[in-house]
Amino acid sequence: MTPAQPSPDHDTHHETDGAVARDRDPGRHGPWAAPLPDKDEPARPPTRHWFGEIAQAVLVALPVLVLTGTALGLLWLWRAPRLPLVSDGEQVLLVSSEGEQVVGADGTFLLYGLAVGAVAGLVVFLLRRTGGVAVVVGLAAGSLLGSLLAWGIGTWFGPTDDIRAHARAVGPDVVFDGPLELTARGVLMGLPLAALGVHLACMALWGPRDPAPQPPVPVPSWGVPDRQPGAPAGDAAPGHDIPGRNGDPPRG
Template sequence: MNPSQEPAPQQYGQVPQYDTQPAYPFGPPSEAMAWEQPRPPHRSPRRTVSVMAAVTAGLAVAGAPLGLLWSWLAPSVPVINAGRNGIVVNDPSPEEYVAADAWFTLLGFGFGLLAAVLIWMLLRRDRGPALVLGVTFGGLACAVVAWQVGRLVGLSAWDEWQRTSAAGDTYARPPDLRTHGALLVIAFAAVIVTTLLAGWSNDPDLDLPGAKPGYGHDLTDASSDSPDEPDPTAAPAPPAPWPADPPRG
């Protein structure tokens, strides 16, 4: 190569002129994404307590029709006035007691499943610990209300028959709950379903179903954690100067 054709070296102290037009006219990509996906507001403690109380009260009120349904489906127990022996079951192998407990357990489990899914869909903006506590206390209250309402159906007539019946009279005793552990079924089913729905949700805030992971986080923090990343709006660095020619002997 002819030495006369070599490019002239850059003089020290001279900075070449470059186009300073920013590469992103609307800001860096991280700022644009953060502007498009703002973080939802945090839930206040008052809102958390109100949601928990509302869910508990709603489930407790729903226990009344559930108790009526249980009283209608559960079989009555045939009894007889045995005179001196009192009132005894008029069946050598009674299954009505077990059937009443089984109907209460099945109805409570199904109601807990449906109630948890319905509450999860309706209270999207209030998902979290308040919802779990609400279905827990509400499930317990619902079971107690359903039991008391169901056993009250026909209870006055049953008490009247015990006072006025004679020896040899038969009657169909209204159903009652003998296994009180069944009162935990509604709350158990509701808590399990709520926990599974929260675990299957791909959004950390549990607000928007189907949202991509990371919604609600400040995306600008990721850019600040990498100081070695070049600023897209800054002008490119000038090239290094040509090395000095070696001395010719």
């Protein structure tokens, strides 16, 4: 006896139910979809090359520290106005009580710091145009330390801060220069702010650009076509009735 063969309508009914079941299962993918990740494989943390980033920042900071600190210190020592003092044999007095040499020393440090910082930011951009965060961190740290080094150069190599000893050495009624000092410590930020500002401006104007993001490629998947959003997964979209469902006779 020949076994009964399933009717074509019966096969169509099961194929349609399988498509709906696949559409219900969010874990199933289409034939061209990417494979699912292996659940047994542990997730690998992203590798970060901290050593290379730190080395790059140090390679930027050290030259900036030495060059900007030396240049600014020598310029300040050369161009800053001196504070004239005089001794009457008992005490040290200002030659002019209305002198602006102290404010002039602060302003000179600030102006030359801005100029040296702008040059430093431009040079770092030209030499490290493709650098990232490490270059900016190295530039900021090096320029800030360079500003402190310039302050130290001016005070170390300038007139001595031992005013009484200097007055006894030159004698009474002889004008001599007072020590070179900064009264407004905020001018120390002129060098790093100018360096970072020029570097960031150059990066914004002439730095490398990231490629434009590509639109996502649609991945085909099996399922009931033209299913409206929000409709139940088991119901067919209007105009696509499934034969054999809802009591409708199959269309032969």
